Amino acid sequence: MRPDDLTIRPLAQDDEHDWRRLWTAYLDFYKTRVPEEVYRTTFARLLSGDPWEFNGLVAEQGGKLVGLAHYLFHRTCWKLENVCYLQDLFCDPERRGRGIGRSLIEAVYAEADKHGAPGVWWLTQEHNYMGRMLYDKVGVKTPFIRYSRHE
Amino acid sequence: MRPDDLTIRPLAQDDEHDWRRLWTAYLDFYKTRVPEEVYRTTFARLLSGDPWEFNGLVAEQGGKLVGLAHYLFHRTCWKLENVCYLQDLFCDPERRGRGIGRSLIEAVYAEADKHGAPGVWWLTQEHNYMGRMLYDKVGVKTPFIRYSRHE
Amino acid sequence: MRPDDLTIRPLAQDDEHDWRRLWTAYLDFYKTRVPEEVYRTTFARLLSGDPWEFNGLVAEQGGKLVGLAHYLFHRTCWKLENVCYLQDLFCDPERRGRGIGRSLIEAVYAEADKHGAPGVWWLTQEHNYMGRMLYDKVGVKTPFIRYSRHE
């Protein structure tokens, strides 16, 4: 159940400052950083409205941004309709356990339905226990694991 | 090392018959089927040349199609350049162990380099032992596992 | 750090009532039950002092049993000394996060050292997130997974 004072809405131009703060905290979780140019480009792409670009949702509570989600519609060979890839999901650690992450995922599900692309998937590290406690409730673990080219 | 008589080349209009045979065998491996409309649409998308559609490579040996790969370039929030998602990879089971799968993956790597999107990733089932024997050689297992929305 | 008012001590004859309560709650966690004869036999074995039987430790707080650990020394082909298998570990769910589980594991480590069998291992379900948060701190995940005969 979404908390009363929580709003999930599309990312907007004015959110840039807060969005940078939240996304940096998210990247910290993965012990990574991105250069300034990636912040600038990704923010612009999120707001572009282009159907092949990532979209952004933010969670607002008490006039403050407390969470974000970045999702992309992309082709799949197995279906006519697109599927939705949820790449980034973040919730202010001080507000964990209050339904923000779940509300963001459910809002992505609603967007996916609206776009006729009900399939939604995401990746998480096997040892992301806090995340998986939520994911087991709102989704289902598949037997698929990710490989990548050596970098 | 690519076998001498093996050619990897882009999927072409004339391959439809053989492509259907190989892709059906691939879908059988995953114990799934897709309707005729998906065959038709996916084949057309693979040949469309649209940068947001899947691309196809096929392996040819002795005048016969013996393998295929479907890959997609898509955005990532973490980088300026796109990344390459290898969704489908298949090699005729009677010709396993002769370098066809590896040659297809390496050809996808080359395409990714050519498109300025060197990052390549794919998903496989944890228990796909035959596949993973190859993937451990040409790539690296990550700690990421896939979740999806309940269907 | 062990909480001030927490005592870890060997299971004793007088603990039977409380031990049954805690072990039942533990078995509930694994959605299993055992017949009365197993309660009786296991409790007797835990107190037998026989070197090939399981040993029991309990956690006591405020005059109440709040946790238990069952561990066994057994041979290994790879070493001269025995190793220690921690089969059952349980902490009253209402007192989670206060160091009881960790104190029990550390007490098992100390017993293992005392017996000249410093190697200690245990199994846990991949999705036991709460347990694994603790285990990642006091031990290390290995790449080993458990197979068993069909039952």
Place this chain on the structure above:
Amino acid sequence: MRPDDLTIRPLAQDDEHDWRRLWTAYLDFYKTRVPEEVYRTTFARLLSGDPWEFNGLVAEQGGKLVGLAHYLFHRTCWKLENVCYLQDLFCDPERRGRGIGRSLIEAVYAEADKHGAPGVWWLTQEHNYMGRMLYDKVGVKTPFIRYSRHE
């Protein structure tokens, strides 16, 4: 089906030379070594007939030892009867795929039945694909993973 010329029998005193060769190859697989004293002690324990020591089975083909299995009966808190832990299983790599590993496991199952301890379990590395292809046929993967004390 056990190959015609394959015999599975208990390890015997005269097998020491061949047993050392096979066990060394097995330990090589795990990139480990054990000192001479462990070879001597483990071999003696395997032949001791003591119910709390490991037992050995060997596979013989054409007058040659081609495989081994080391298994232990031990207590479990959850049952009256013991369970059987299969620690070491090895088959000469040049004879893989001919039913030697499977015959050894089935012989361990038969020993477990004979001892009234039908439950048999073993551990394997998640990436032991060759082993797991066999284990998925003769047994079942459980969700349990192994943790151990830092060494």
